[in-house]
Every structure is written in C-alpha cells, then in structure tokens.
Amino acid sequence: MADELLEVLAFVEAQVEKALELRLTWAELLRRVFALDVLTCPHCGGPRRLIALLTDPIVVRRILAHLGHPTEPPRPAFARSRELLDFA
Numbered sequence: 252m253a254d255e256l257l258e259v260l261a262f263v264e265a266q267v268e269k270a271l272e273l274r275l276t277w278a279e280l281l282r283r284v285f286a287l288d289v290l291t292c293p294h295c296g297g298p299r300r301l302i303a304l305l306t307d308p309i310v311v312r313r314i315l316a317h318l319g320h321p322t323e324p325p326r327p328a329f330a331r332s333r334e335l336l337d338f339a
C-alpha cells in the first residue's frame with residue numbers, strides 16, 4: 252500500500268514538473284497571441300524590463316489619472332447588435 256502511494260506521488264510530482272517546464276512567461280504569451288513584444292521598447296528598440304508590479308487599485312487609479320488615462324475599465328459591450336437580440 253505504502254509503495255503504491257509513493258509511486259502515485261512520484262508520478263504526480265513528475266507531471267507537475269513537466270507542467271512547470273512547459274509554462275510560458277506573460278511576455279512570451281503576449282508575443283505569441285498578440286504579436287506584441289513587451290520586452291522591446293517601441294521607440295528605440297532597446298530592451299525593457301519589469302521594474303514593478305502595481306496591484307493596489309488606489310495607486311493604479313492615481314497613476315492613470317496623472318497620465319490622463321481612463322481610471323475605470325470600459326463597460327462590457329454586446330458581442331452582437333442589440334437589434335439582433337430582439338426576437339419580438
């Protein structure tokens with residue numbers, strides 16, 4: 252019984268390690284999906300690097316407002332025209 256449990260644990264551990272090896276960075280995902288290279292400066296072509304992660308909504312809103320950008324997310328839009336959704 253204990254041997255079987257150890258085998259299962261070893262199998263799970265190997266699967267987790269495989270999954271971690273296949274994991275892509277956000278930069279790589281953005282490059283693949285949107286053809287957006289976030290690690291290259293669009294102005295001079297030089298390398299960019301992550302210097303901070305901002306997660307506090309108050310701080311993020313203040314920075315966006317200071318830069319003159321919208322501070323609220325856009326309202327969700329219908330995927331189709333409302334007229335197409337009226338069946339009456």
Ligand SMILES: [Zn+2]
Pocket residue numbers: 292293294295296297
């Ligand atoms: Zn630059």
